[in-house]
Amino acid sequence: MxxxxxxxxxxxxxxxxxxxxxxxxxxxxxxxxxxxxxxxxxxxxxxxxxxxxxxxxxxxxxxxxxxxxxxxxxxxxxxxxxxxxxxxxxxxxxxxxxxxxxxxxxxxxxxxxxxxxxxxxxxxxxxxxxxxxxxxxxxxxxxxxxxxxxxxxxxxxxxxxxxxxxxxxxxxxxxxxxxxxxxxxxxxxxxxxxxxxxxxxxxxxxxxxxxxxxxxxxxxxxxxxxxxxxxxxxxxxxxxxxxxxxxxxxxxxxxxxxxxxxxxxxxxxxxxxxxxxxxxxxxxxxxxxxxxxxxxxxxxxxxxxxxxxxxxxxxxxxxxxxxxxxxxxxxxxxxxxxxxxxxxLPDTSMLESDYTEMVTEKEFIAPERLRWRKEDDFTLVNIRGARVFELDDKIADFLIKCQETSKIFTSDDFPGSKNELGRLLELWIVETTDGATLEPVSTRVTTLQHTEKKGS
Ligand SMILES: C[S@@+](CC[C@H](N)C(=O)[O-])C[C@H]1O[C@@H](n2cnc3c(N)ncnc32)[C@H](O)[C@@H]1O
Ligand code: SF4
Ligand code: SF4
CATH class of the missing domain: 3.20.20.70 (Aldolase class I)
Structure with missing residues (x-):
């Protein structure tokens, strides 16, 4: 790879x-x-x-x-x-x-x-x-x-x-x-x-x-x-x-x-x-x-x-x-x-975050705008426009199902860790039902997501 x-x-x-x-x-x-x-x-x-x-x-x-x-x-x-x-x-x-x-x-x-x-x-x-x-x-x-x-x-x-x-x-x-x-x-x-x-x-x-x-x-x-x-x-x-x-x-x-x-x-x-x-x-x-x-x-x-x-x-x-x-x-x-x-350069650990608390006791959806493509060892998800992200098949299959059935889910239902779910929220792949988004920490490199959200 x-x-x-x-x-x-x-x-x-x-x-x-x-x-x-x-x-x-x-x-x-x-x-x-x-x-x-x-x-x-x-x-x-x-x-x-x-x-x-x-x-x-x-x-x-x-x-x-x-x-x-x-x-x-x-x-x-x-x-x-x-x-x-x-x-x-x-x-x-x-x-x-x-x-x-x-x-x-x-x-x-x-x-x-x-x-x-x-x-x-x-x-x-x-x-x-x-x-x-x-x-x-x-x-x-x-x-x-x-x-x-x-x-x-x-x-x-x-x-x-x-x-x-x-x-x-x-x-x-x-x-x-x-x-x-x-x-x-x-x-x-x-x-x-x-x-x-x-x-x-x-x-x-x-x-x-x-x-x-x-x-x-x-x-x-x-x-x-x-x-x-x-x-x-x-x-x-x-x-x-x-x-x-x-x-x-x-x-x-x-x-x-x-x-x-x-x-x-x-x-x-x-x-x-x-x-x-x-x-x-x-x-x-x-x-x-x-x-x-x-x-x-x-x-x-x-x-x-x-x-x-x-x-x-x-x-x-x-x-x-x-x-x-x-x-x-x-x-x-x-x-x-x-x-x-x-x-x-500084260490890339400055980009790491713990999202555990941020996703606890929240409800999520997989929005309709997401488009999917199966690759050999993973699934490609299109977030919006030209933006794509590679997902583990297990997580992608779960989200596809949620999207198809309009299912609301919590971090307990999610097949990955809370941190992984937080990352997907930050990337705008999942959304919370109350419309809350993760504001990027200023020292983290999340620019493109931030930019596109504001411009939308
Ligand atoms: C070739 S143009 C075609 C679209 C349209 N004619 C326009 O000017 O917006 C596509 C983009 O390439 C950029 N571009 C052209 N020459 C460039 C160069 N040498 N370096 C970086 N970008 C360049 C333009 O500014 C434009 O945004
Ligand atoms: S990957 Fe980027 S930051 Fe690292 S050495 Fe190459 S040009 Fe520099
Ligand atoms: S950058 Fe200028 S010359 Fe080039 S295609 Fe666009 S308008 Fe034409």
Whole structure:
């Protein structure tokens, strides 16, 4: 079994690029740079067709995939396929979300997507200063359109998260951008370090990347200030090495995401070619000719620990850090360039809690939203969206039965220990009948659960 996460038979979630076409040209973006490799950039644009979407939907059902992120390029430029996916996935209880720059959002379109079941969208806004945002995306007027798009989505009842890619151009803008986002009704602000794009080359990366010191002072500390003042949820879409963060309690919002590439997530390009991560360009086969399962098997190196650096394999924080970003390294199995000496880290026992008292004399349910998948030696439960957790079969069978029969149970009925039950409550797998939740202890790494609960 892998050290990080048990090997899944098929991915639990997909990133599906429904087009490579885009109405912006963000200088930091892998999509923009891959279009500019050839002499005629427009020529290489790819659009997924309805027939290809149907083929993929069949495979999603067959492989019991829980969650799909519809992305691009700009996915709203392939609107017919976007809405087709949403309609068909809703019908078969597969959850989905959308990554869009919202430049094409209108009240009518956002209402239509909300009606099709879209609960959440991730969008990109890089600065509160229109000129800087527009410079980063190479288009004048983009700021106004994106802000209008965010308002349309929020008004339609779609939760909006904003991704702010941090470069030299906007590194001092985190605080004020955060205030603007909170005012717009955005639930999550991600300040994400720029992954060196394999197609952009090292020169551009050097020009745009910020230093490790700036990363903490200007980005993380300022985002924490926004969180504390406005209540917005914060985080990063790319895991930081825990040994870079060091102060796990202070930077708890940045620990625990890990890297889903090739372990839980499969990325599918508009022409069907698969990658473990959209920032990487290693081809693991084509879903339309090889099928999802074969492509997943081809990327075993992402889940057999062979890409994890030896020093990380010995580190007690590996489960929370996963060796951080596999693309932010000099070699595929090298250390993340921000990683430091793991000996400076506190003991992981700071994450352990005794839940015994908290679950005694309480009543529990297994909520309807839970979805299940049998694996070889365990059961995978989907908590919500892309979030999954591995459960012992005995505990899973008990919870499935409780869910099917709407049974209320106590810690005496539960087939595991009280501590295990407390952990499931904290992870939001079980709920109490009185609606009480476990507030995460501030020094424990429970960020993602906390964030999603607040954002829900
Ligand atoms: C490729 S975009 C596609 C969706 C949509 N066009 C958008 O911009 O939101 C998906 C996400 O990747 C992020 N992204 C692009 N280039 C990146 C890079 N070099 N490092 C980290 N994230 C990046 C974007 O900010 C966006 O949130
Ligand atoms: S980040 Fe999104 S909007 Fe910007 S170029 Fe890439 S795909 Fe287009
Ligand atoms: S040594 Fe590796 S696993 Fe440990 S904290 Fe650093 S990057 Fe993460």
């Amino acid at each position: 892998s050290v990080i996460f048990p090997k899944l038979k098929t991915p639990s979630n997909l990133d599906v690029e429904i087009t490579t076409a885009c109405n912006l040209k963000c200088r930091h973006c892998y999509n923009f740079w891959q279009h500019n490799e050839g002499e005629d950039p427009g020529k290489s644009v790819k659009m997924m067709s309805i027939e290809q979407a149907d083929n993929l939907i069949e495979q999603i059902i067959e492989n019991k995939i829980f969650h799909v992120v519809l992305t691009g390029g700009e996915c709203m430029t392939n609107y017919k396929v976007l809405t087709h996916f949403m309609r068909e996935l809703s019908a078969v209880n597969v959850s989905f979300s959308m990554n869009s720059n919202l430049m094409l959002a209108t009240p009518e379109k956002m209402s239509e997507l909300a009606e099709l079941g879209l609960p959440h969208t991730l969008t990109s806004l890089n600065s509160y200063v229109p000129e800087i945002n527009d410079k980063m995306v190479s288009q004048e007027g983009a700021f106004e359109k994106i802000v209008a798009g965010i308002k349309c989505a929020v008004d339609a009842g779609i939760r909006v998260s904003v991704n702010m890619i941090i470069t030299q151009l906007n590194k001092t803008h985190v605080y004020k951008t955060g205030l603007l986002l909170a005012e717009l009704g955005v639930t999550n602000m991600f300040t994400t370090r720029m992954v060196p794009s394999t197609s952009a080359g090292p020169e551009l990366s050097k020009e745009l990347q910020v230093s490790p010191d700036e990363e903490k002072k200007l980005i993380l500390d300022e985002a924490i200030r926004v969180r504390d003042e406005t209540g917005i949820n914060i985080g990063s879409l790319i895991q930081y090495p825990v040994c870079f963060l060091k102060d796990v309690a202070k930077y708890r919002d940045y620990v625990g995401r890990g890297c889903p590439a090739g372990k839980k997530m499969l990325c599918i390009n508009a022409d069907g070619v698969t990658e473990a991560c959209s920032h990487d360009h290693k081809d693991y086969g084509n879903v339309f000719t090889d099928g999802v399962k074969k492509c997943w098997e081809n990327m075993m190196e992402w889940r057999d620990d062979s890409l994890i650096p030896p020093i990380c394999l010995k580190c007690s924080w590996l489960k929370y850090c996963e060796g951080a970003c596999r693309l932010y390294t000099k070699t595929p199995n090298g250390m993340d360039l921000l990683a430091e000496d793991p000996r400076s």
